[in-house]
Amino acid sequence: MPPPDTEPQSQLTHRQSITTKIFERDYVPPNFTIKELRQAIPPHCFERDTLKSFSYVLKDLAVIGVLAYAATYIDSHLPLALRFIAWPTYWFFCGAFATGVWVIAHECGHQAFSPSKTINNAVGFVLHSALLVPYHSWRISHSKHHKHTGHVTKDQVFVPKTRSKLGLPLPTDDPEQMNHSVFEDTPIITLFNLIGQQLLGWPMYLIFNSSGQVYSDRWANHFNPNSPIFDPKNYVNVIISDIGMIIALSAMVYLSYVYSFLSVAKYYLIPYLIVNHWLVLITFLQHTDPKLPHYRESQWDFIRGATCTVDRHIGFLDSIFHKITSTHVAHHMFSTMPHYHAEEATHHLEKVLGPYYIFDDTPIFKALWRSFSTCKYIEDEGDILFYKN
Known part of the structure; x- marks a missing residue:
């Protein structure tokens, strides 16, 4: 038996081997400068055109308006069998274009919509509040995500769990990885958890900071101005965001009273859930992939973090989503650049970027299953880490 303050030799050997092998999978991190990358891009790409940006908002809102108006005829003019086709069609396309609105509101939070900060924040506040997003609160936490993307202890969303956090044994103690829950890796349980993430991941993040950075001292959420996510200077903006949410929820209650809750659910709540689904899917796949490294403090810098993202195509939805999925690397490099x-x-x-530019053309739902089922945790030791399962 080892002395009380001494680790078993197997653990020491394992930890030393991890520490020695800093660059996992022979990965060498990039060393570009932000100046080099900016000089590679034509200057006009950084120009923000307020009228052009508004044209995208008006287009998306017009399409949503036409869809909602057309939906008013579904129950009164279509036979029952066709309603089962018409309503899901409305939900799918309304949710898709509302996701486009969400992307533009997110762009406002980056000050990429207009050269005017006032216009950016006014448009972003209205659009995000209408989609039940606390505009300034999320803008602040999202800015911290951009400033520390891929940083194990400072990133704000889809922060990888460590081996010890999940209570997993060291490989030397469980070489066959058998000491897990009997249900943990069964496809049905994985699917159940994946559906839960897609339906509830966004509100769980806002309310409980699920998948976000762990704060040991107090509850972190996006509605309390004293939340550890925020600095004291953010207090008023968080309150303003809460007021926007209260107004939006009050409007929903009023419309439920006037037209019925079922009507609000059919016209708004179901498309809202679809927006949440696309939002979680897009952001999860942008930053969770077996190919992506995560860095601890000694190896992290802004450029290395910004390359910790994946561009993907998502078919015709790519255009409806304003290509947020296929241009996310550029967005992380220069977040004030308009879409x-x-x-x-x-x-x-x-x-x-060469090989450091990561594009994955895996079909989107196949990629979702792959990342969700294989990107389980990172090791407790080491400075450059990749997901393991």
């Missing part, structure tokens, strides 16, 4: 220039910027960035 309508990001595709051109991506072509130039790709040439400079």
